[in-house]
Amino acid sequence: MGTGSCWNCHRVFYYEGGDELCPECRKTLSEKFRTVKEYIYDHPGVKIPDVTEACGVTERQVLRWLREERLYISDDSAIVLTCKNCGRPINTGMYCADCKRAFALAKRENRPDEVPAEDLMTEFTSRRSGRMRYLGKDKDKQ
Ligand SMILES: [Zn+2]
Numbered sequence: 001m002g003t004g005s006c007w008n009c010h011r012v013f014y015y016e017g018g019d020e021l022c023p024e025c026r027k028t029l030s031e032k033f034r035t036v037k038e039y040i041y042d043h044p045g046v047k048i049p050d051v052t053e054a055c056g057v058t059e060r061q062v063l064r065w066l067r068e069e070r071l072y073i074s075d076d077s078a079i080v081l082t083c084k085n086c087g088r089p090i091n092t093g094m095y096c097a098d099c100k101r102a103f104a105l106a107k108r109e110n111r112p113d114e115v116p117a118e119d120l121m122t123e124f125t126s127r128r129s130g131r132m133r134y135l136g137k138d139k140d141k142q
Pocket residue numbers: 006007008009010011021022023024025026
């Protein structure tokens with residue numbers, strides 16, 4: 001608990017944990033998320049610039065939702081998302097199924113060197129809330 005500054009508009013607000021986003025931006029973003037999601041499903045041929053133009057969001061935001069596995073692109077989509085490790089096309093998230101499996105195995109066998117730092121961070125992703133949590137950024141420790 002305490003104050004935080006919104007990563008989107010940089011306004012200082014009362015921070016209650018989760019995504020460091022002020023209530024106003026949170027509301028705007030969740031509405032935009034719905035718009036983007038529907039737009040992508042309704043228009044499988046669109047590319048990211050079409051989405052940003054039609055929905056009024058930034059490319060970074062669309063990519064963020066894709067990497068957070070909140071948005072999913074179909075196989076015939078014109079949007080290309082690739083595995084950050086091997087470059088293979090994927091539909092959502094950071095890595096392809098094979099790389100994910102390899103990282104999971106490396107973690108289980110305690111070989112963190114073989115796991116990209118980004119993947120270690122996604123352990124703090126709460127899937128249910130769809131919010132990213134990073135170690136050290138989390139000011140909501142009890
Ligand atoms: Zn804000």
